[in-house]
Every structure is written in structure tokens, then in C-alpha cells.
Amino acid sequence: MGSTVPVAEKKHFLRWFLANYQLQSREAEMLLRYIMTRENVLRRLHFVENFRQLPRVIVVSTTCVPVAPFRYYRRNKPVSTDVEQAFLDLYQHPDEDIYIGLFFKDRATCPAYASVLEETTPQELEPAVREMITLQAEWVIEQALRQYQRNQLMAAVDEALDKGDRQAFLEASRRLIEFDSSLTS
Numbered sequence: 506m507g508s509t510v511p512v513a514e515k516k517h518f519l520r521w522f523l524a525n526y527q528l529q530s531r532e533a534e535m536l537l538r539y540i541m542t543r544e545n546v547l548r549r550l551h552f553v554e555n556f557r558q559l560p561r562v563i564v565v566s567t568t569c570v571p572v573a574p575f576r577y578y579r580r581n582k583p584v585s586t587d588v589e590q591a592f593l594d595l596y597q598h599p600d601e602d603i604y605i606g607l608f609f610k611d612r613a614t615c616p617a618y619a620s621v622l623e624e625t626t627p628q629e630l631e632p633a634v635r636e637m638i639t640l641q642a643e644w645v646i647e648q649a650l651r652q653y654q655r656n657q658l659m660a661a662v663d664e665a666l667d668k669g670d671r672q673a674f675l676e677a678s679r680r681l682i683e684f685d686s687s688l689t690s
Contacts, residue, residue, distance in 0.1 A: 573586070
């Protein structure tokens with residue numbers, strides 16, 4: 506995590522949030538109240554806005570937004586709307602990080618929410634996702650390098666044509682053809 510929010514601050518925020526907003530799911534409210542009473546869970550709890558690819562995520566919505574009331578995401582498992590399943594998982598695995606996304610009116614401008622938000626970093630992504638991102642980055646770099654090399658060869662062909670140099674044109678064209686054929690083989 507980029508920043509660490511103290512347990513007391515997380516607890517204070519949850520208390521404030523539950524006092525000021527009504528959740529769409531009564532069970533989700535009970536789950537948040539349970540989390541507030543468990544310091545070991547609060548230590549591992551992270552409020553985030555971007556929770557894609559994170560291993561364990563709870564998403565809760567208030568009555569003032571048109572978003573699903575409750576969602577629980579667990580790595581390599583189907584998305585669940587069952588609050589009890591999330592509770593059991595928290596109870597059985599209290600030492601694993603849990604990420605929570607809250608959807609409520611004015612969340613983008615809420616200072617209380619901003620004070621507990623944490624940034625997710627690539628280290629928290631699953632190893633397979635990190636590997637895929639690395640491979641994609643390498644592919645993009647390789648494609649850019651190939652495009653640059655091809656543009657250089659095209660420039661040599663154009664320059665030979667501009668000068669009317671038949672021998673330089675034939676040599677530059679041969680190198681361009683070899684380069685293009687090496688990409689397809």
C-alpha cells in the first residue's frame with residue numbers, strides 16, 4: 506500500500522459513515538459493524554477506489570446511489586452477493602488483506618473518505634496479472650522498436666529516390682524487403 510491508515514482512523518471513518526449513510530443491505534451494515542470491532546481485521550482493511558485485480562474485495566453501496574448493494578470478490582472464485590460468505594471468509598482468514606470499495610453520494614468530494622483512501626500498487630496485483638502486464642509492455646516496446654527501424658529503412662529508400670541514386674535505392678529496398686520478411690517468418 507502506498508500509505509498506511511491507522512486503525513483508529515479507519516474505525517472512526519466507519520462509525521461516521523454508518524451514522525451518515527444508509528446502506529442498501531442491512532447485512533452489509535452488520536458486516537461493517539463487525540469489522541469495526543475487530544482490530545486485527547481493521548489492520549488488514551484498505552479503502553480503495555480501484556479494486557480491479559485485487560485478491561479480496563468487498564463493495565458496499567448506500568441507498569443514495571444506483572449501484573449493486575453488495576458484492577464480494579475473492580481471487581479465483583465467482584462474484585458473490587452473499588454477505589454471510591464474506592463474513593465467514595473474514596472470520597476464517599483474518600490475516601489476509603481485505604480491500605473495500607464504498608459507493609455513496611459525493612464520495613469524490615468527501616474529505617472523511619479521502620482521509621482513509623489508499624492507493625493500490627502493482628505489487629498487490631496477482632503474480633499472473635503482473636506477468637501479463639510485463640509481457641504486454643515488452644511487446645509494445647518491441648513493436649515500437651520495429652516500427653522505428655522500418656521507418657529508418659523507409660527514410661533510406663526515400664532519400665535514395667530523392668537523390669536519384671539507383672544503387673543506394675536498390676540496397677535500401679533490399680534491406681527493407683529483408684526486414685519485412687523477417688517479421689513474417
